[in-house]
Amino acid sequence: xxxxxxxxxxxxxxxxxxxxAVKCLSAVHETFGHDFLFTSALMGAVAIEKTGKPLPENTxxxxxxxxxxxxxxxGTPHFDNDPKAKVRPExxxxxxxxxxxxxxxxxxxxxxxxxLKQSPLKKEIVKGADLVIYRxxxxxxxxxxxxxxxxxxxxxxxxxxxxxxxxxxxHMAFKAAKKRKGKLTLVDxxxxxxxxxxxxxxxxxxxxxxxxxxxxxxxxxxxAVQIMLNPKLFDVILTDNMFGDMLSDLGSxxxxxxxxxxxxxIGDNNAMFEPIHGSYPQAKGKNIANPVASILSTAMLLQHxxxxxxxxxxxxxxxxxxxxxxxTPDIMGSSKYGTDYVGDFIAENIV
Amino acid sequence: xxxxxxxxxxxxxxxxxxxxAVKCLSAVHETFGHDFLFTSALMGAVAIEKTGKPLPENTxxxxxxxxxxxxxxxGTPHFDNDPKAKVRPExxxxxxxxxxxxxxxxxxxxxxxxxLKQSPLKKEIVKGADLVIYRxxxxxxxxxxxxxxxxxxxxxxxxxxxxxxxxxxxHMAFKAAKKRKGKLTLVDxxxxxxxxxxxxxxxxxxxxxxxxxxxxxxxxxxxAVQIMLNPKLFDVILTDNMFGDMLSDLGSxxxxxxxxxxxxxIGDNNAMFEPIHGSYPQAKGKNIANPVASILSTAMLLQHxxxxxxxxxxxxxxxxxxxxxxxTPDIMGSSKYGTDYVGDFIAENIV
Ligand SMILES: CC(C)[C@H](C(=O)O)[C@@H](O)C(=O)O
Ligand SMILES: CC(C)[C@H](C(=O)O)[C@@H](O)C(=O)O
Numbered sequence: 001x002x003x004x005x006x007x008x009x010x011x012x013x014x015x016x017x018x019x020x021a022v023k024c025l026s027a028v029h030e031t032f033g034h035d036f037l038f039t040s041a042l043m044g045a046v047a048i049e050k051t052g053k054p055l056p057e058n059t060x061x062x063x064x065x066x067x068x069x070x071x072x073x074x075g076t077p078h079f080d081n082d083p084k085a086k087v088r089p090e091x092x093x094x095x096x097x098x099x100x101x102x103x104x105x106x107x108x109x110x111x112x113x114x115x116l117k118q119s120p121l122k123k124e125i126v127k128g129a130d131l132v133i134y135r136x137x138x139x140x141x142x143x144x145x146x147x148x149x150x151x152x153x154x155x156x157x158x159x160x161x162x163x164x165x166x167x168x169x170x171h172m173a174f175k176a177a178k179k180r181k182g183k184l185t186l187v188d189x190x191x192x193x194x195x196x197x198x199x200x201x202x203x204x205x206x207x208x209x210x211x212x213x214x215x216x217x218x219x220x221x222x223x224a225v226q227i228m229l230n231p232k233l234f235d236v237i238l239t240d241n242m243f244g245d246m247l248s249d250l251g252s253x254x255x256x257x258x259x260x261x262x263x264x265x266i267g268d269n270n271a272m273f274e275p276i277h278g279s280y281p282q283a284k285g286k287n288i289a290n291p292v293a294s295i296l297s298t299a300m301l302l303q304h305x306x307x308x309x310x311x312x313x314x315x316x317x318x319x320x321x322x323x324x325x326x327x328t329p330d331i332m333g334s335s336k337y338g339t340d341y342v343g344d345f346i347a348e349n350i351v
Numbered sequence: 352x353x354x355x356x357x358x359x360x361x362x363x364x365x366x367x368x369x370x371x372a373v374k375c376l377s378a379v380h381e382t383f384g385h386d387f388l389f390t391s392a393l394m395g396a397v398a399i400e401k402t403g404k405p406l407p408e409n410t411x412x413x414x415x416x417x418x419x420x421x422x423x424x425x426g427t428p429h430f431d432n433d434p435k436a437k438v439r440p441e442x443x444x445x446x447x448x449x450x451x452x453x454x455x456x457x458x459x460x461x462x463x464x465x466x467l468k469q470s471p472l473k474k475e476i477v478k479g480a481d482l483v484i485y486r487x488x489x490x491x492x493x494x495x496x497x498x499x500x501x502x503x504x505x506x507x508x509x510x511x512x513x514x515x516x517x518x519x520x521x522h523m524a525f526k527a528a529k530k531r532k533g534k535l536t537l538v539d540x541x542x543x544x545x546x547x548x549x550x551x552x553x554x555x556x557x558x559x560x561x562x563x564x565x566x567x568x569x570x571x572x573x574x575a576v577q578i579m580l581n582p583k584l585f586d587v588i589l590t591d592n593m594f595g596d597m598l599s600d601l602g603s604x605x606x607x608x609x610x611x612x613x614x615x616x617i618g619d620n621n622a623m624f625e626p627i628h629g630s631y632p633q634a635k636g637k638n639i640a641n642p643v644a645s646i647l648s649t650a651m652l653l654q655h656x657x658x659x660x661x662x663x664x665x666x667x668x669x670x671x672x673x674x675x676x677x678x679t680p681d682i683m684g685s686s687k688y689g690t691d692y693v694g695d696f697i698a699e700n701i702v
Pocket of ligand 1: 090245
């Protein structure tokens with residue numbers, strides 16, 4: 001297979017972890033003989049600095065023409081602490097998601113046996129946890145009209161959803177449930193929000209076409225608690241953009257580190273893969289960032305293109321690094337292994 | 352002191368746990384000699400059944416004229432599963448909060464030493480946790496205009512905030528931080544939402560009048576994770592209505608049970624006290640619901656009116672019930688003590 005892959009390192013530790021992902025895809029090339037054509041481009045604060053725009057036209061064009069995008073991370077403290085900034089790094093990411101039509105963000109949360117002790121949760125709670133979150137990614141309050149009054153004392157954000165936006169990701173989530181444990185939980189706030197009630201109506205109707213799937217609904221406040229108390233209750237979680245942002249980060253509590261979780265953002269014609277962690281600016285350039293989430297993103301990429309054996313080989317190499325304790329200091333305080341070293345080890349073990 | 356207290360049992364286990372709270376206030380009356388004038392009224396699904404309205408006029412009038420409201424819980428599965436219902440129980444609660452102007456919902460989360468093992472989190476993580484959440488309660492997406500298109504395929508909810516709505520609760524939260532550990536964390540999603548950027552600007556400006564308070568900002572997705580990983584990082588958390596709904600329920604993960612956490616909703620002229628748990632319909636009438644959250648709500652009520660000794664006496668009685676293992680089955684599976692019995696024990700020990 002031959003895949004054109006756009007590389008967007010972004011901000012903070014993004015470029016460092018992305019470099020390890022690229023190493024691993026190169027190892028896949030050597031072992032399995034597929035061709036990956038990599039092209040790098042700017043997005044985020046780094047793009048604002050160099051071009052004035054968080055998502056320059058040529059970056060967008062490159063991504064549109066690529067088979068897949070591998071992305072690092074976005075955001076810097078400078079912009080975070082300036083509520084009045086006119087241009088922000090995150091606009092680049094949101095704009096890219098929207099333009100590429102990446103409506104489904106998929107975040108698998110599966111406890112690694114070797115990492116159980118990492119979790120702040122008790123072992124018996126996380127052991128065996130295996131769920132996946134389907135987060136709607138191009139709608140809701142992220143993309144509705146935003147306003148700040150002339151005098152700056154009044155602000156608003158609109159949350160909007162249409163039936164078609166809900167149904168396309170719902171079908172995807174039900175199909176995933178069919179291949180998994182056969183359960184789907186819709187998370188919403190239907191006792192308060194009109195958009196949530198639309199979600200509940202549409203998803204309940206769609207569930208009738210999937211009689212083999214057990215579907216239930218949960219309010220988001222309760223869902224956040226239940227995911228912590230009993231993650232094993234869940235199989236597929238389907239939810240909107242804002243609720244998904246929070247719930248999927250909670251998934252990292254189960255795993256014990258944000259440094260281990262990948263995600264895929266899928267549309268009809270494009271796909272992007274990225275770690276769920278942020279740009280972690282304090283660690284930038286220190287060679288301490290955990291590259292595993294970024295590397296596992298390539299496993300999701302390979303799977304997306306039907307390269308299952310290759311994907312499994314990447315996962316197996318990651319598991320081997322856990323067994324041998326070739327991990328970054330976020331996982332084991334005493335570890336002397338850096339981002340680079342861990343990336344090299346995993347790449348070498350892709351066989 | 353003489354206090355007029357409106358009692359709204361509401362739905363599910365609400366009336367059962369409220370009855371225990373009333374027992375405890377009666378014990379406070381006997382021990383300390385204050386007078387509490389209780390009047391009961393309907394709200395929620397039970398009010399819809401009997402009057403067609405979730406918040407009947409005479410209930411609202413009673414609450415307006417009372418010094419405080421003690422509330423149980425709201426919601427039934429019937430309404431939860433009917434996205435098209437025209438009237439819903441929760442409207443009663445939202446309407447009451449809005450009409451009484453209860454703009455600040457205060458949820459203290461303090462780990463009970465006797466309950467540490469209840470938490471799904473490891474002991475070393477929860478031990479010593481002591482934070483309080485200030486959730487804005489009468490604004491944001493809960494109260495903005497909601498719309499469903501004529502053909503039912505498009506829905507929207509507006510999230511709105513004004514500077515004055517933010518500043519009044521911010522001042523309250525900064526003052527609380529002054530009496531506590533001197534730290535305030537604003538939780539928002541300022542990298543995406545205009546309303547969050549308004550929060551960040553206003554709260555940052557207000558922080559200049561409280562130079563002794565250390566203030567920081569955190570994105571809500573990260574905050575959810577950090578509260579689980581290291582609750583001791585936090586002192587006062589200030590946030591909007593929707594984020595506060597989720598974060599404060601996560602507080603119950605630290606404590607190990609939703610059955611133990613009270614809350615106060617405060618306005619300029621009124622105050623309401625309630626457990627954070629929901630109506631738990633499966634437990635209704637079974638005498639198994641945990642009355643502690645409702646009883647601790649009375650401790651918050653007493654404190655609100657400056658009755659500190661009385662408030663401490665209620666808390667001490669609750670702690671005694673923990674020590675003696677006089678707890679409901681949610682806390683100790685083998686327990687044979689019911690809601691009533693635990694309520695009686697605590698009331699008798701208010702001395
Ligand atoms: C950076 C930010 C805009 C983004 C989001 O909120 O979607 C991030 O938190 C994520 O989850 O990918
Ligand atoms: C019942 C519901 C409307 C309510 C809310 O979301 O505010 C509840 O979850 C709470 O937190 O008090």
